[in-house]
Amino acid sequence: MATLPPEGRPSPEHIFQTLNAQHQTAVLKTGIELDVFTAIDEGNHLVEQIASSVQAAPRGVRILCDYLTIMGFLAKEHGKYSLSPDAALFLSKRSPAYMGTIANFLGNEAHHKNLARLTEAVRRGGTAGEKGDNLAPNDELWVTFARSMAPLMVPAAMFIAHLVGAHEGEPVRVLDIAAGHGTFGIEIAKQNPQATITAVDWPAVLQVARENADRAGVDGRYETRPGSAFEVDLGEGYDIVLLTNIFHHFDPQTCVRLMKRMHHALNGDGKAVTLEFVPNEDRVTPPAAATFSLQMLIGTDAGDAYTLAEYESMFQKAGFPYNSMHPIPGMPQQVIVSRKR
């Protein structure tokens, strides 16, 4: 997480480093864009070799790779660079777990523009972005999201599939709200041949989900319902609804309204499964969940990283008195499972 101030007497160093923290984002994004990780994985270890492979200048590559080394994504010994375990697994295109695409969303220009207006967002108490809260139909940001962020979601998708007992193979009907890339529903369908998935999102986004369902070979059990989760006919009698990374965009009243629709769509024994950043009551721990509220400040009118108590209160108002939280090992997010009875 954020660099912590050094122990001992006050020093300007932590302030200086924090004001330069944006360099870290740029360096990793550029490393991914130029694909230096794959180049190194392919056996290029010296500055000149890497520079030639990625078609960049040696001076630029040396400074970039040194910075990546300082951040721990590379190691450097006697002038030779090699990949860290994280970089080998997640940043080399030779790895099946490659997730360099997430830089397209997290390092998105729209996102940066919102961030550049943070002072105004704090004054207003909500996004100061030109485009408002990005919740309009087919906002291209969500297509970028769907095309970029799936790899980061794999551990959570596998965790949720296990949590809802996909491996048990019972016939289940799953409703995937704001499906995006579709990873969460698709993972359940992959593990459970008796599962059918109904995915809801904007039409342009659902196209990405459908491509991913085709690629996973579950397209025969994959239905889509294009439109707003607040307005489209969802159907009913579902065993599971997936609510992944959606509530944080809205104010509590709107969350209750959405959850009431889930209450109607689920059968009596059904489970609503929420994936979210859920900070502790102090709202400053754990860091990864607690800092997420900033993204909602710069990008939405009234969204937030809600605490468990807040989710319980909202979900109870929507008719779900039973809620349990499940942290995902090694990931910054939590899962809340909600039941009517």
Added chain:
Amino acid sequence: MATLPPEGRPSPEHIFQTLNAQHQTAVLKTGIELDVFTAIDEGNHLVEQIASSVQAAPRGVRILCDYLTIMGFLAKEHGKYSLSPDAALFLSKRSPAYMGTIANFLGNEAHHKNLARLTEAVRRGGTAGEKGDNLAPNDELWVTFARSMAPLMVPAAMFIAHLVGAHEGEPVRVLDIAAGHGTFGIEIAKQNPQATITAVDWPAVLQVARENADRAGVDGRYETRPGSAFEVDLGEGYDIVLLTNIFHHFDPQTCVRLMKRMHHALNGDGKAVTLEFVPNEDRVTPPAAATFSLQMLIGTDAGDAYTLAEYESMFQKAGFPYNSMHPIPGMPQQVIVSRKR
């Protein structure tokens, strides 16, 4: 420095956090702009009190202050925020060591634009900024620098003043190259009533140095020579020349050329005093010095954070065979003292 990857098995968390590291810069910059630190120092500890004091929305202030807490600039207990020792000393305007102004330079829009073109800079091996390398006469960036960065330089200025024996009170003539805010020469003049300072920089920048000299009460011993350090008549017979944060902008050949001019300007026993970010030979330690080369990649055509061996080589070519390095305690920079004999 940069967040390090957690020990143990690979996880996407460090990648995710690094791609979001730019949030840290924005949060601290906004905290300084809205002056929440001074507001808290004045006795406002609750969200509503701070929001009212800085005229911002409670939701925005809560999310901002929580993030500042996570980064260690604030503490939060039972919903009440207080300042960390660093924040109390350097970020509250009630403190004489206030240095919030440095956000104006480090968080400068020109700087961000260069950073946004990092990929192109790596390809080229030099700045991809619209304005090139910012070394044109009177570039407004250097006026911003002179007006913003002085507080950060105070520890180094006091260190250098001591190192050159300012407290001994001998009559000395000091030449301050690229004086900027003038802090380094002014500190010597403050400590040594027998010191006279000659400051060289662009005219618009020297105006800032002169204001600071007036304020310090040393204006009677403060002469200015407007122009390029490479072209203006510097005079000669100086006992000390100060070369603070200048060499890193240039290629080695240009550094040698500049240092030869210093050789001419100094008397036989004179000292050239260089303040720089000097990484170790591996170029990846210590972090604060080693990462500085990135700023030179995005902002200059051929500048760098040079190693001690590189400085020794350049300075020897310019006629200074004797060079010694002095780290500044608690600061990321080093001082090199060079002598002709």
